[in-house]
Amino acid sequence: MAGYSFDMENYMTRESFTKIKEFASTKETPFLVTSLGVVARKYDELKESMPYANVYYAIKANPSVEVLKLLAARGSCFDIASVYELDLVLSLGIPPGRLSFGNTIKKACDIRYAYEKGVRFFATDAESDVRKLAKNAPGSDVFFRILTDGLGADWPLSRKFGARPGVIFQNILLARELGLNPRGVSFHVGSQQHDVTQWRGALATCRELFDAAGKKGITLDLVNMGGGFPAHYLSSVEETPVYAEAVTGYLREFFDSDFPRIIVEPGRYMVGDAGILVTEVVMISNKEGEGGVSWLYLDVGKFSGLIETLDESIKYPIYSEQTGDVRDYVIAGPTCDSLDILYEKTSCRLPSNLEEGDRLYFLTTGAYTQTYSSIFFNGFPPLKSYVIA
Numbered sequence: 001m002a003g004y005s006f007d008m009e010n011y012m013t014r015e016s017f018t019k020i021k022e023f024a025s026t027k028e029t030p031f032l033v034t035s036l037g038v039v040a041r042k043y044d045e046l047k048e049s050m051p052y053a054n055v056y057y058a059i060k061a062n063p064s065v066e067v068l069k070l071l072a073a074r075g076s077c078f079d080i081a082s083v084y085e086l087d088l089v090l091s092l093g094i095p096p097g098r099l100s101f102g103n104t105i106k107k108a109c110d111i112r113y114a115y116e117k118g119v120r121f122f123a124t125d126a127e128s129d130v131r132k133l134a135k136n137a138p139g140s141d142v143f144f145r146i147l148t149d150g151l152g153a154d155w156p157l158s159r160k161f162g163a164r165p166g167v168i169f170q171n172i173l174l175a176r177e178l179g180l181n182p183r184g185v186s187f188h189v190g191s192q193q194h195d196v197t198q199w200r201g202a203l204a205t206c207r208e209l210f211d212a213a214g215k216k217g218i219t220l221d222l223v224n225m226g227g228g229f230p231a232h233y234l235s236s237v238e239e240t241p242v243y244a245e246a247v248t249g250y251l252r253e254f255f256d257s258d259f260p261r262i263i264v265e266p267g268r269y270m271v272g273d274a275g276i277l278v279t280e281v282v283m284i285s286n287k288e289g290e291g292g293v294s295w296l297y298l299d300v301g302k303f304s305g306l307i308e309t310l311d312e313s314i315k316y317p318i319y320s321e322q323t324g325d326v327r328d329y330v331i332a333g334p335t336c337d338s339l340d341i342l343y344e345k346t347s348c349r350l351p352s353n354l355e356e357g358d359r360l361y362f363l364t365t366g367a368y369t370q371t372y373s374s375i376f377f378n379g380f381p382p383l384k385s386y387v388i389a
């Protein structure tokens with residue numbers, strides 16, 4: 001069982017933490033603080049390690065306006081999942097030429113809306129969607145998403161998205177027949193992917209589809225490698241250059257030095273490390289009596305941004321300023337729903353002298369938190385979100 005003992009210095013410098021803590025001290029919990037400096041560093045690090053790749057930030061991970069503006073200023077493009085995200089980026093003056101409509105599940109009217117706003121770049125994985133695209137976004141560039149199994153990922157995105165290569169091949173032919181412009185192949189190896197070799201199998205399939213399409217006179221020239229690059233949660237991960245080197249090696253293996261246009265769509269990687277979620281202990285209960293594990297109830301839970309603790313998949317480092325002995329706790333949220341337990345199987349070792357009213361800091365919460373929080377479950381408001389330099 002993973003414990004919750006960790007070294008703060010592995011996650012951020014003392015100075016960064018002190019800065020966030022000072023900012024947080026005047027605010028009422030619970031809330032998320034996202035640090036722009038960290039996002040900038042992550043973007044730069046990725047561009048440095050994979051200079052050939054076009055970055056399309058997956059907005060859904062953290063759609064804070066400040067984050068989007070920062071990335072736009074650095075030259076990032078954006079992967080949008082809905083017309084609402086489309087409106088958001090357009091309202092910031094980001095041109096539609098920098099957008100990819102990456103969701104394969106779309107209503108015809110939403111495709112039409114995006115097309116009217118100037119979007120010409122769409123993901124697809126189904127015949128029905130190809131037909132909707134041909135009708136509502138005629139002539140657009142499309143890329144085709146293949147299935148992956150999500151092995152090695154803490155938060156797999158398998159099964160629901162993508163189709164088998166044979167199906168994709170038929171869709172490529174259909175797209176051309178219907179006047180669309182088949183550009184390439186995409187995949188997502190699963191979010192928080194620990195196993196960098198997962199990119200290899202997907203790239204091998206891309207190569208096969210390039211060759212098969214080529215035989216039909218269709219030149220594919222784009223590979224969208226999706227997301228999957230990790231953030232730093234409790235279990236350790238390889239650093240960006242290690243991922244980049246391996247992936248670049250696979251690209252060379254399948255495409256020699258003549259890379260197609262390469263896209264990456266980092267979400268979690270870009271913003272995960274940049275966030276700290278600040279919460280307060282509401283109640284501590286020794287419900288099992290002597291020798292039992294104490295329950296720690298917080299003012300955040302599964303319904304206020306921590307849904308990725310489902311099945312205890314994502315293990316956030318939790319920091320307390322109390323020092324001294326530690327002991328195991330079960331950690332749960334504040335709502336009247338028994339699903340709202342964050343960690344029960346994972347032993348959470350936190351200071352034994354924790355008291356109600358103490359603050360806890362969930363590190364690495366910049367991705368997939370605030371937007372997941374419910375709007376009024378049990379009357380609790382959505383998680384507040386602040387962005388600092």
Ligand SMILES: *Cc1c(COP(=O)(O)O)cnc(C)c1O
Nearest residue numbers: 058102191227228265266267268
């Ligand atoms: C969610 C998503 C991403 C981002 O994935 P991460 O693992 O968070 O980097 C990228 N591309 C698509 C199509 C997605 O749906």
